[in-house]
Amino acid sequence: MxxxxxxxxxxxxxxxxxxxxxxxxxxxxxxxxxxxxxxxxxxxxxxxxSGVIQRQVAIVDPDKVGARLTAIVEITLDVQAAERMEEFEQLVAQEAAVLQCYRVTPGPDFVLMVQVADMPAYHELAHRLFTAHANVRNVKAYFSTHRAKFDTRIAV
CATH class of the missing domain: 1.10.10.10 (Winged helix-like DNA-binding domain superfamily/Winged helix DNA-binding domain)
Structure with a gap:
């Protein structure tokens, strides 16, 4: 930290x-x-x-660019050794559809925020990142039906 x-x-x-x-x-x-x-x-x-401002970006409306499906995905790894956790982080960091990745406790090892076009696109992503990855033990996905709030502001 x-x-x-x-x-x-x-x-x-x-x-x-x-x-x-x-x-x-x-x-x-x-x-x-x-x-x-x-x-x-x-x-x-x-x-x-000083790193307080990390970068300046434009916030894009996902619906307007065809990324209509938001998934919150819990991932539990089979082996939680530090190097295996970092390996998974590097894998998901390379995936454009993964907007955020958090290492969490207790419960699953990771929570991901994913934005994709539709369910077939999610299935393709899931296969590539979770099914084909030998160290993923459990995946639990939640699909957003309505976004009640979205903000990027941090109270300062």
Whole structure:
């Protein structure tokens, strides 16, 4: 785990504004957070260099790009040795349809968030990642019927 960095009120305002809309120009962001553009630019650079801001992305509507099926998948491995856990993480990290992968406890070893076009696409992914993988003992999938909330903001 990495250490938590101290954030002042300006850092928090910048992070809140960027999490809402990262497409603002530096001048727009500076105006939103009530500082000069050079100060704003310097702070954003510090937040980026320190790893607080990992990257800036566009959030895409899955329905509009044909990725309509969301699956939450629990995976239990047969062997939980560190190297086997890392091997599984590397396998799923290479798969574009796996949006998130968490090592969890208690219960299954991993929980994955998967976004695919449809059930046949999920079955293909499941075969490739889980059935063909000799160390997967159990797979339990939940399929979303309605997304009540989706957010990427972290309270700062």
């Amino acid at each position: 990495s250490e938590q960095l101290p954030l002042d009120e300006l850092d928090r305002r910048i992070l809140s504004a960027l999490q809402t809309d990262a497409s603002h120009t530096n001048a727009e962001l500076a105006e939103l957070v009530h500082v000069s553009p050079p100060t704003c630019l310097r702070r954003v650079k510090q937040l980026t260099d």
